[in-house]
Amino acid sequence: MSTQPHSYAADDPEIALKYAIQHIRGDDRVQIVEGVIEPMSPTWGHEKPITKIRRQIESTTDKLGCVIGAGNIDLPGTSNWYIPDMAVVPEHLEEADVVVPDQTLLVVEVTSDSNGDTDRIVKRRRYAEFGAPLYLLVDRQERTCTLFSSPGELGYMKSDSCRFGESLRLPEPFDLELGTSEF
Structure with a gap:
């Protein structure tokens, strides 16, 4: 998919839709989840864990030459265009309008009551x-x-979890214990 400004194939509905949501006027950001356009309007309670995670991994991501943010993630060939709550990507992608999931090092999503x-x-x-x-x-x-x-194509093969208040190990390249007591 081309991320060139004002350039899309009018006969390709996926590209046209993704182009359209990137060019909504104003400050509104939206994502597309399985073809449904969803406005992004996180609450302060939603933002708190993101802030706490960012603070804990920031020095490591600096050493790795990465940036932390909530930029656009495309899933080419699908009707999905995500804006994660937070993602870590290599610094050489900082000017990219969009990345694909395999270009990330970490993607973080925080649940809401509604979705x-x-x-x-x-x-x-x-x-x-x-x-x-x-x-x-x-x-x-x-x-x-x-x-x-x-x-993998069938999902993630491994998972580790903890209750809020415990710590969770982030493996390489982060190699750190993530504290969750302030979430």
Whole structure:
């Protein structure tokens, strides 16, 4: 898919739709999950775990030459265009309009009351299918964190989880204990 400004194949509905949501006027950001356009409007409670995770991994990501953010993630060949709550990508991609999941080092999603199953089921399956090496699910309703790894076409082959208040090991390239007591 081309990410050139104002360039898309009018006869390709996937590309036209993804182009359209990137060019919504104003500050509104939207994602597409299985063909459904969803506005992004996280609450402060939703943002808190992201802030706590960012602070814990920031020095490591700096050493790795990575950037942390909530940029666009495309799943080419599908009607999906995600804006994760947080992702870590190599610094050489910082100017990219969009990345694909296998270009990330870590993707983090935080559940909401309104769409927790999207993060628990749909995004977990799709991130694995498209090769995101690590997917961290912060489940605010269950008060757990689960790290999924070893992606494949049928899903993630490994998972480790903890209750809020415990720590969770982030493997290489991070190689650190993630504290969850402030989530």
